[in-house]
Amino acid sequence: MQTETMRVIEKRLAGERLSIEDGVKLFQDANLLTLGQGADLVREQMHPEKVVTFVIDRNINYTNICSCQCKFCAFYCKPGDSNGYILSQDELRAKIKETIHVGGTQLLIQGGLHPDLDLEYFGNLLRDIKAHYSIHIHSFSPPEIWDLANKSKLPIEDVIFRLKNAGLDSIPGGGAEILVDRVRHLISPNKISWQQWMDVMTAAHKLGMKTTATMMFGHVETFEERILHLVRVRDAQDQTGGFTAFIPWSFAPTNTLLGGEGSTGVEYLRTLSIARLMLDNVPNIQASWVTQGAKMAQVALRFGANDFGSTMLEENVVRAAGVQTRVPLQEIIRCITDAGYQAVQRNTHYELLKVYGKEV
Amino acid sequence: MPSLFATSELFDLIEKVEKGERLDRDAGVRMLNSQDILVLGYMANIVRERKNGNQTYFIVDRHFKDANVDDATTLYGNMKLTEEQIDYLLQLRALQDQTGEFLSFVPLSYSPKDTLLEGTMGDGTTTGIEDLKVLAISRILLDNFKHIKVFWLKLGLKLTQVSLAFGVDDFERNIVEERISHAEGAETSQVVTKRAIIHMIQKAGRDAVERD
Numbered sequence: 001m002q003t004e005t006m007r008v009i010e011k012r013l014a015g016e017r018l019s020i021e022d023g024v025k026l027f028q029d030a031n032l033l034t035l036g037q038g039a040d041l042v043r044e045q046m047h048p049e050k051v052v053t054f055v056i057d058r059n060i061n062y063t064n065i066c067s068c069q070c071k072f073c074a075f076y077c078k079p080g081d082s083n084g085y086i087l088s089q090d091e092l093r094a095k096i097k098e099t100i101h102v103g104g105t106q107l108l109i110q111g112g113l114h115p116d117l118d119l120e121y122f123g124n125l126l127r128d129i130k131a132h133y134s135i136h137i138h139s140f141s142p143p144e145i146w147d148l149a150n151k152s153k154l155p156i157e158d159v160i161f162r163l164k165n166a167g168l169d170s171i172p173g174g175g176a177e178i179l180v181d182r183v184r185h186l187i188s189p190n191k192i193s194w195q196q197w198m199d200v201m202t203a204a205h206k207l208g209m210k211t212t213a214t215m216m217f218g219h220v221e222t223f224e225e226r227i228l229h230l231v232r233v234r235d236a237q238d239q240t241g242g243f244t245a246f247i248p249w250s251f252a253p254t255n256t257l258l259g260g261e262g263s264t265g266v267e268y269l270r271t272l273s274i275a276r277l278m279l280d281n282v283p284n285i286q287a288s289w290v291t292q293g294a295k296m297a298q299v300a301l302r303f304g305a306n307d308f309g310s311t312m313l314e315e316n317v318v319r320a321a322g323v324q325t326r327v328p329l330q331e332i333i334r335c336i337t338d339a340g341y342q343a344v345q346r347n348t349h350y351e352l353l354k355v356y357g358k359e360v
Numbered sequence: 361m362p363s364l365f366a367t368s369e370l371f372d373l374i375e376k377v378e379k380g381e382r383l384d385r386d387a388g389v390r391m392l393n394s395q396d397i398l399v400l401g402y403m404a405n406i407v408r409e410r411k412n413g414n415q416t417y418f419i420v421d422r423h424f425k426d427a428n429v430d431d432a433t434t435l436y437g438n439m440k441l442t443e444e445q446i447d448y449l450l451q452l453r454a455l456q457d458q459t460g461e462f463l464s465f466v467p468l469s470y471s472p473k474d475t476l477l478e479g480t481m482g483d484g485t486t487t488g489i490e491d492l493k494v495l496a497i498s499r500i501l502l503d504n505f506k507h508i509k510v511f512w513l514k515l516g517l518k519l520t521q522v523s524l525a526f527g528v529d530d531f532e533r534n535i536v537e538e539r540i541s542h543a544e545g546a547e548t549s550q551v552v553t554k555r556a557i558i559h560m561i562q563k564a565g566r567d568a569v570e571r572d
Contacts, residue, residue, distance in 0.1 A: 009364065031565075032525045033405065037364045037398045261556075264563045265518025266525070295488030295519045302397055302489070338487045340395035 005030040009038035012277050013045070020227050026274050027223035032266055039273035039304030046283065047306045052336040053284075053346040054308040056329070057106035057138070058099040059315045062087045062125075066112025068143060070188035072177075072219060074255035074320040076112050086114070089128065096133050099313055102329075103354075105347050106310070108172055109139035110317075113147040119159060122148065126167035136348045137167055141174035142200035146192045156196075157203045164207055170348055171204050173212035173247065178221045179229040186220050187258060198236055205242025210349060213243050213282070217271055218250040218263025226271065230278040237281045244350055245284035245307060248275055249291040254322025268292055269303045276304030284350060289332070290318050298335040307346075308332050362402075370399045377403040380410070383501060388446035391497050397489055397526075404496035404527030411506055412529040416566040418557050419532040435462050435505075441490060449501045456504045464507040464530060467498040468514050488519055492526045499527025517552060517560060524564045531557065 008022045008030075026035065065084040066076035077084040087095075096107060107129070111117075122140070129137060140163065149159045160168075177184060179194035201211050213233045217226055237243050248271050250263035276285050287305035289297035290312060297308065311329050333356045336343035345354040362374050373387055383391075391400060435452065456462055468491065486494075491514070499508045509530035512520040520531065536551045554570070561568035 006364070032522070033398055033401050034364065037402075040398060041364070041367075261559060264560055265516075265521045266564050268518065269522060292518060293516050295491065295516060296522070297488075299397075299488040299492065299519065299522060335487055339489050 002029070002031065002034060005034055009034070009277065012038065012280070013041055017280055018278055020224070020231055023227035023230065023274060023278050024223050026277065027226065027270070030270070030274075032270060035270055035273035035277075036303040039276040040302050042276055043285070043304050043306055050341055051344050051352075052301055052306060052308055052339070052341040053344050053350065053352070054332055054336070055106050055310045055346055055348060056099075056102065056104045056313075057108055057310040058095060058104060058313040059108045059110065059317075060087070060092065060095050061111055061316050062092070062109055063111040063114045063117070064316075065114045067115060068113050068188065068190045070177075070191060071257040072187050072216065072251055072253075073317075074252075074322070075317045079115050086117070089125075092125070092129075093132070095314070096129060096135065100133060100135060102313065103345070104135070104311075104313065105353070106136045106138050108310070109137065110141055110172070110174060111144065113143065119148045119152045119154070119162065123162060123166040126163065130167035136169045138170045138172055138348050139168060141172055142197045143175040143192050145171070145200050146196055156199060157207075160200065160204050160207060160209075164204075164209060168209075170209050170244075171200065171211040173201070173214040173243075176214045176229070177216045178225055179215075179232045180221065180225040183219075183221045183225055194232065198232065201242065202236055202240050205240035210242055210244045212245045212247060212286075215246070215248045215271075215275070216251055217248060218267060219258060219260065227274075227278065230275055234279055234281060237279075241281075243282050244348075245286050246275055246279055246282045247286040247288060247309065248272055249288040252291060252318065252321035252323045256321060265292070265296055268296065269300060272300055272305060273303045289335075290315055291323055294331055294335055298339055301336070301339045301341065307350075308336060365399050365402065368396050368399045370394055370396055370403075374399065374403060377406050377500060380503075382503060385446060385450060388450065388497065388501055389443055391500065392441055392443065392446055392493075395489075397492050397496070400493060400496035400500070401526040404499035405525060407499050407503060408508070408527050408529055414565075414567050415529065415569050416524060416561045416564075417507065417530045417569050417571045418535060418554075418561070419571060420535050420537055420554050421533065421551075435465050441493060446497075446501075449498060453502055453504060456502070460504075462505060464509045465498055465502055465505045466509045466511070467494045468510060488515075491515055491519065492523060495523055495528055496526040512552065512557075513550065517556070521560045521564050524561070524566060 004025055008026055012018055063086045064075055064077050065079050067079055145159055149156045176197055177188060181193050184191055204211055215229050250268050253260050253262040284307045285305045286307045286309045287297040287300035288309060333343040343356040344352050346352055365371055507530040508527050510520060510523055510528050511533045512531055513534050534551045535554060535557055537554055558568040
């Protein structure tokens with residue numbers, strides 16, 4: 001059983017691409033430490049520099065009103081709900097000022113599919129930020145961008161082009177869930193298809209924008225479907241080269257319609273390692289301290305991850321699903337240096353900005 | 361699988377552990393100073409499997425059992441990763457050779473006031489890699505102790521499950537038969553149900569065994 005695992009890992013270490021069958025085999029048979037060691041050796045081949053990076057940013061949720069009603073989400077309110085909100089321009093500006101004040105370089109602005117907010121609203125929002133602040137805007141996931149295309153009746157390429165001209169710099173990989181329509185129908189029937197998600201990303205890449213890709217696993221999907229997700233990201237990356245990073249995280253069931261047991265720590269590390277082994281053309285893999293906690297995120301640095309994600313001065317969506325973690329900058333730096341790496345602040349394009357020493 | 365570890369600075373120790381040879385102080389200090397936690401896990405797993413096969417044990421909290429009354433066969437150590445602690449583990453091993461009175465070793469400290477530390481790594485707490493190193497090194501060096509035990513609250517459920525691949529085979533404290541309060545969300549709660557512990561052990565590929 002483990003000889004088959006070894007064959008697959010050695011194939012990858014020799015620089016060969018893994019097939020769908022190879023990936024499924026790893027999910028079925030490989031033990032945790034073998035996968036971790038394989039992924040760690042690949043990570044070392046791709047990132048020999050003994051550095052682990054992170055970005056200082058803030059997640060700003062401009063609204064919690066969303067018509068999509070995904071069954072795994074604990075954050076949204078239906079349109080008309082009295083708990084719904086839209087941030088005012090003053091609130092938004094105050095949050096941006098705070099972010100810049102603590103050395104932040106990136107804004108991750110995301111909300112929901114709000115029926116009243118259109119392309120003009122977001123164009124104004126982006127132009128207003130760019131007119132007042134010097135900060136990278138890494139915002140709006142593909143479902144939000146499709147929602148604007150439907151409202152404006154414009155092709156998706158035109159919508160992205162207009163957002164880019166208004167100030168959008170790059171697009172985060174949210175809303176990918178599992179990039180297989182069978183799974184999407186079960187957990188988020190009103191959400192865009194996997195192909196539509198990918199169309200936003202490849203269109204953005206063709207306009208010279210970078211994006212990330214995520215995966216939310218540990219609900220109704222099979223191992224084959226997880227592998228198919230990874231292969232679809234890899235195929236698109238072969239065409240465009242526009243993905244900077246891959247970020248897997250596990251479904252958190254509290255306060256959601258979908259419910260269930262949720263995923264385990266071992267499952268997270270196995271999935272992370274397999275992602276590192278499969279995605280030979282995506283440079284960075286992020287550990288997710290927000291969903292896994294700081295201890296697990298640090299351990300993930302030996303299971304294929306080379307980036308600690310972002311400091312997230314503010315995070316509301318995972319918190320709504322019962323996961324409460326607060327990991328300030330000093331703790332991220334301690335996690336990284338204690339694991340034997342140099343902690344380096346980066347920007348959204350993974351350019352190195354500031355090196356942190358052992359003593360913080 | 362050892363060929364995957366061929367480039368590790370601890371590769372020579374794997375063969376010794378596989379043969380059942382005892383590791384000395386020098387090897388202990390080398391393990392302490394290595395960042396190679398996967399090799400430590402691999403070696404700890406060999407010792408754990410030899411002692412306990414595929415079985416992982418747990419104890420449910422009982423009313424009549426005061427959390428402050430310790431099982432006389434369990435030894436506790438407040439482990440920090442220092443050379444003195446390697447010496448301490450070797451002293452325990454020598455003592456156990458003479459008396460054989462201990463069943464379990466719990467490398468991490470515990471006090472009844474402890475709360476869930478997952479995600480709140482402030483000063484004075486250990487990191488995930490430190491925790492796994494302490495557990496694995498304890499398992500490798502204490503080859504005459506049957507069990508290496510943890511309190512899941514120290515590590516969080518996710519890392520506790522991962523620790524099963526780093527030498528751990530036993531849990532206790534803050535495990536209840538059924539959840540009494542209405543509080544949902546096992547990960548933020550201070551207790552976990554027996555059902556969730558069994559699920560977690562089985563998902564790690566082990567057989568869950570309740571013991572007293």
